[in-house]
Every structure is written in structure tokens, then in C-alpha cells.
Amino acid sequence: MRCNLLSRFPVVYDTSFRLLSSLIRVSGGRCELRSFSRIPVMAPPALPAATVAYRCNSTVSATASEAAGNSISPKKKRVISGVQPTGTVHLGNYLGAIRNWVLLQETYETLFFIADLHAITLPYAVPQFAEATRNTAAIYLACGVDTSKASVFVQSHVHAHVELMWLLCCDMPTGQLNRMIQFKEKSRISGVENVGAGLLTYPVLMAADILLYQSDFVPVGEDQMQHLELTRELAEKMNSLYGGRKGKKLGGAGLFKVPEALIQPTGARVMSLTDGLSKMSKSSPSDMSRINLLDSKDVIANKIRRCKTDSYSGLEFDNPDRPECNNLLSIYQLITGRTKEEVAMECQSMSWGTFKTNFTEALVNHLLPIQARYEEITSDPAYLDQVLSQGAAKAAVIAEATLNSFYQAKGFLCR
Template structure:
């Protein structure tokens, strides 16, 4: 029986008597999907975190996986570079830990950085760089998913990184780098492309919006697959929390799905520590949001073809004066904030509040009775005064290319150190051959046969009948249950399993199960798990349940296999390695019977049935 693709927590999958022709067509469809998604690159609008809208589709092939997972997570977080979200990130209460969390954020370098980028993102980076282990990059890989001019991209990338520093990012406290200077971003993207279903990407809202603006011949595979590059950006740095606005939840959910799928496929089956952390979405409060000068209901954007819609950070005083003078207002006398009928008034007040660090109420108290003719010069002067020092620091930086080069080199070195380690872990989990492996691996000669002796020995495993007496939610993990399981030993064992998405506590309470008993006890989010439930799943992955023993099987009874003498090893790592070797040979047959190499699971009562 073919083994199935690893999914969420470890289980058997049954074909459920699927016709052979249908099975072949599904396998072919999977191959096409993987090949298409493997070719995908990536892209970004003005910031680089957004979201997914549904759970991953099921796998197509059957296998056996344990409900056991590594839940060790590094403390890290990612701050979005989307202007409106990043402001809110400052206002939200992120978890504080003794070790600084990691923040990775970036802005696409195409087009000039403007006031919206500054107020919504860069200034928040500056304020929080002492609080977090900060990595800030110009996400130039995302920039090429749309038509671009090479010489202009090069110039704008350098300008963006120089402006980061000019705005207050300290290279001694934060790492400033160019995304393409860290090769791990693109290499990990390829690896993740190969496991990301095309259907997940077809549901991404931003692709639909961007592709409408282009002719078919100008829509590249990179535009279709840029969410995978975004996922790589996040996962490379092992971010645990991602503060975002509601419009960005879809991309974070996709990132979680990709991380989970990878860990399921390449970590849980091998009983190794997860490579990727599934980042949590932290919805942030609405912060200062700078809107277009020509439309108070649309955000200030680099992609707007009208230069008059935005204040660029490098605009001259004369240009700023001209843009503010021509910006859209209304005929109403006096100023007010938050009136939906006066979005432009709200926007200009927000702008002045942001750059002057004064609350809007204080500004209204001082200028509330002014007409536009008197208020616009006040706003112009404030903008010129605030941006002047930034522009001077920028001029100083670009006049010293060697210093700017050293900043980017130092930032790339730090980013590479983190990213290359994660990439190495991912490649190792996927089975890539490293140079270090060459000296330790041994290839069999023809005389040594086909490697039958390397196959697993099911007799080394202690698999017993048990009954779940109590079920509680894990206090520190939403997807985990903590079960008390009676194995006829006097005292029940504590077992942690990931069945929350599939079964209620009531459905598990009192249920007869089978347990792999001689694995080494392992702490899972602070609670020691003393065994592992063996489960089966439906072909579409929507149902997962513990294997059900036949009626009459006694609690604590040892499960046997014809032709295999039961000789369980003592609890420990040896049992874990033994399970790794037999896992691919465990399956559920077409009649629903769990088997090892076609030999049924057996108790004194009867054969072991698969789905309970």
C-alpha cells in the first residue's frame, strides 16, 4: 500500500476504495500542481506582509504519521512595513520577553519613499530599534514582479536604504540590507514553491488586483507566486508574531499554512524539531494613516501616477509648498477631524499631527478656526522643517559611498548568518546532501543487496490498547489536547496530541485507542507526553481520528503482527529510531484495516480497524 503524504499531526490515510483510474488522475493532478507552483517566484506592493483565505487542500496519497510534534519556538516577531499597519504595531502591546524579539521589515524600493512610508513604517522602526533585534531591508526581489527599468531599480534600491539610515535607523543597533544580498530568500522560496499548492495562490486577493492592471503577456509567474517569497521572508528569520492590519491577514495565514505543511512533510514524520515557526497574526490597532493629497479616501501610494498625490521624503521645500497648495480640500470653513464627509480635512490634520508629534485635539484647539488658505502654509512649514534634517543626512550619506557600502555589507552579513542557518535546517530536513554528509553516508555495493536489512523492525515497538479517561485543552497551545490514558498500568499516562482541529473533547472522552508506549517522554509546551496516539485520516484530510481497537481488546494488551516476535526495546531514542524506520510501511488498507507491510494490526479480539 502506498504511503500517504504527511499532514497535520501524524496519521494513516485510507483510499476508501477509490477506483484505480481516479487515483491515477488525482496523482497526475498533484504532479501538475507541484510543477506549476515550483516555477513560482514573487512580488510586493509597497510593503511585504499580506494573507491567505482558506486552509490547505488535502493531500492525495496515504501514510502513517504520529500525533507528536515539536513545539519549541524561538522568541521572534516580524513588523510589517505597510504604512498603516506599522504605525499600529507601535501602539499594540507585543509580548515582552527577556531576550529581544526579532523584527524583520521592508519596503519595496520601486518609486520614491513618501510621507506615508515614513509615518506608517520607517519612523516606527526607528522608535522601536532598541526594543527588538531589528532587520530592515529594501525588498528588491519583490520589485521585479512587475515591469521595471534595471538602472532605475538599482538607483532606487540604494536611495531607499540610504533613506532608512537618514530617517534614524542606526546601523550599530539594527541591520540594514538589500533583500537580494541574502541568497537564502530566493533559495528557500524555490523549496517552498515545490510544496505550495497552486490553489492556495489562486485565492490570493492581491494577485487578482494587480493582474487586472496588466495584459496577459506582462503577467509573470513571479507575480502569481510572490506570496511564497513573502512567506520565505518571514520564515527565514523564525518570526513568532506578525503585527498586521486586517488587510494583511491573508498572507500571514498563507505563511502559516506553508510552514505547517513543510513541518508536517519533513519534520514530524522524521520526529525531528520543526524547522519553521508558524507565525501568529497580531491584529494591530489603527494608527496614523497618511492618505493621498488628491483623495482623502485612498492611501498615499508610490504607484499613483500623479506625483501630486504624495509628499516624497526628498521633495524640495518648493515642491512641498506646491503640492500642499494644490491638494484637495473642501469648501467648509473651519477644521474638524473624523467627519466621514470631510476625509481630506481629516487627512491633513493627521499629517500635521504625525510630523509635529502633537495630538489632533491640540492642533484643532490652535488652528481649528482657520480656513484652508491659512492652514496650508502652517502644514507646509511643518513638513519642510521636519523633512529638512532627513534630507541633509541623506545628502551626507550619498556623498560617502564607502560608508553606505559598509552599512549594507554589515547588514547583509548579519542577515545571512540568521537566514543561512534556517535554510540549512530546511535543506537537511528535505534530504539534500551536504558536503559533511559525504563522509558519514555509506552506499551499499551490489553484493550487499537491496538494503532489506535497513528496513524497520515493528517488533521493537511497544504498541498497546488504551482508553482515554480525561481530555483537557493544553493551557499554552490552542491546537493540543492533554489526555489521561489508561493502559492497564495502574496510573494513567499523560499524552499530548494535536486533535483539537478534528475532534471535540466529548468525542475523545472514554474512547478506546492505541498508543505507542516506548518512545522517550517529551515535554510539549511544558507538559510531558508519555506516549503517542496512532491515528488515521480520510483521503481528503478533513477527518482525523485515533485508530479504534476491536471490541473485546483488553486495556494494556500488546498489539502484535503475524510473523514478528514482539520484543519491545526500553523507552528511549532507540524506539524512536525504530518507529522512523517503520513509519512508511504503515498504512490503512482498502477495507479500513491498519497494516504493517500488509500484515494487519492484531489483538486477541480481532484485526485492528483503521478509522474509529
């Protein structure tokens, strides 16, 4: 497969660059930022009807928007998200993140990246890494990410991610990182003395990913709130330490915007096919635990046929004693686009055999167009390379402006 997969907002991003450029001036050999106080602060715009299940944990008030002045046209709120390229993108990645990006790009200014820097915190397949990165980018596009509405790029292609991470790490207490749930869980498996420092500090890289683009919202699941909260705390700490009297630059937010959570729709957390209490994961040793987006019809049928079920009669949602049943029904609901009530009524008296047949057919039909589009994209490496190159260039405009401002705030010699 090949490389390239990003960029889609020549107009939106060029506008962002012009806005930032207009706020930068050089005086007496020093770079300064003019006030951002005239940029309106608005509550997040309403999503289309299909996405009303999203919930914004927003603390922005409508009064602040009115006070900023109604003469300025509202600017789209910015959303950023990414998926690691290790392993194969599976149904959980798709239903929990990528499919929702397609809806978000209609309302927000969106940046979607391939998180290759995050993927190396644990052992990974080096020879296949570049190809996996390209394949992940191709899947973004195949699932419906539109390069005219969103920017797609490879994380490592924008060097500001690593630079900002280092600047933030120097003010990040290690004790707080030691308490992060994922570090504790993953280091327990290998032993703290054997894991790399990247596993400890990757939440700071995650914070840099978000803060670098002055993101308003971050799509997260309930299980990811700890990392977003760390990002928010870091933003507030940096604003307090280095913002000073000139720190109120972004709508009153300081050096960095403090991002809000955009909670994923209910049911988007897809669980393992072999354990209804564990999240579907690339890191699971058994491929039978997940449906990969590029699995063939026969492979999908075999995985569903052998997935874990129970001996109860009929099928039902929300029974704590039947986690696998709830998981499979939830996936079926999502891929068919039907309501929970409709699926519950259809399946209440259904046997597992009949359901698995219907489920397999619905899932294969849902994934078929994605797989066909993926083949088209990967057959044209020049196109994929161009998308990724343009996306990285667009993202770098925003990233460099944020990074340079932070360097100056921390007292570095102006570049």
C-alpha cells in the first residue's frame, strides 16, 4: 500500500492561517501576538439529526459569544482525533471513531491523523509499519472522510507534535503520569522496569496532539476521559504559568484552548467477540476477538459463527448477565441504522443461529462498499501520497503558530 492521506480544507485552513498571521507582528526584533479577544466564543453548533446522540461537555457560555460582538461571522469549532496504525483497523475503531468522523466533518473544522508516534510505545512490526500507516490512511478515506471537508495527515509528518510534547513534559509531574490507568495496566503485564519511557509519557504526547491545534472538542469514549482531563489540566497549567498579562489570546482561553469532550454516541463502544466485558482491541492475541474492516466474507462468517454467546432464550439489550448478547445486538443496530426498539422487537424471540445468519449478512453488506473503495484508493499510490502531503502541510500551519507562541511564552529566543 502507499502513503498519503490528508488535507481537506484549503479554504478553512487558509483562513485560519490568515487570521493567525494577522495577529502576529514583529517589533524591535521581538515576535508578539496581538489580542484574540475579538474572536467570538460560541457554544458548539448543533449536529445534524443523525448525530444528536453526541454530547458536548462544554463550559462555554452563550453570553460570552454575544459580548464578543455579533458583527463577526461565527467560525467553525475545531475537532481533532486519530487512530494508531498498529494492527488492522477493526469494527470497534470504525463504529467507535471513524464512522462518527464522517458526521462530524459536516459541522466542524476537522483534523484526523494517523497516530504513528503513539504506536511505538510497545513492540511493533517494524517492516510493516510504513505500509500499515498508509493502509490506515486509506481506510479513513474509504470510510467516507472527505478531503474537501477534513484534513488527514500522519502524526510524525508534523514535527511540532514532538516539540510541544517535550515542552509540556518539562512541566508534567511524573507522579501524575504513574497514576494513569493505561500505564498501570500495560506496565503490570511486562513489568515497570521493562517498559519504555514512551509508555509513561504518551499521555503528554496525546495532550500535545490536541493543544497544538487549539482544538475545541475531542471525540472520546467514557473510558478515555482520564486522558482528556489530563490535557485540560495541562492547558490550564500552561496558561497560568506562562500566559501572563498577554496570555488571553484565544477568546479568553490563554495560550491554549482548554478542550471539551465530545462524548461518543451510546453503543459506540464495541466489545470483543470472545468476551463481552472487554473492549474490542488490536492488542488482543486472538484475531477471533475482532472483526477487521478488511476481513473477507468467509472470515467474517466464521468469526460470527464461533463468537461467544449464551444459553438464554431470545435476545435482549441491557441485561447485565448477558454482555455478549448486548454487544452483538448493539453492533447489529449500528450497522443497520435502526433504532434500539426496532432491533429489540425483531430479535426478542430469535434463536442465536438465525440472528448470526442475519448479522453476518448485514455486516458483510455494510463493509463491502468500504472494502471496494479501499482497493481503489490503494491502487493509486500517488493520490494517497498527495492527500497525506497536503494534509500535513495544512496542519503544520496551525501547529507552527501555536508552537512558536508557546516557545516565546516560555522565554525562548524568537526564531
